[in-house]
Amino acid sequence: MPYYVYITTNPAKKVLYIGITNNIAERMAQHYANRGSAATFAGRYFCYNLIHIEQYPDSNAAIAREKELKGWTRAKKDALIATTNPEWLFIHT
16 A cells, blocks of 8 residues: 655745645545644644645554654755746645
């Protein structure tokens, strides 16, 4: 079963959220349903727009990549997104 590391942003494209899942469509639906909820970071900042996704063969590889990305500077994350999605278009699942 593949796992995905993904980056979402808010409608203004000012905040980034990095996560991992094995069901990207379901996870994006959860982020959308939680928008505005103070209980989660993604909800609090309305991070429900998918802008970057990577697929990995197992959870260990995905978790390692998620941790790596979370340690990056914002500029480095922006550059990564720009390599596959230069216009930061929202990806629909």
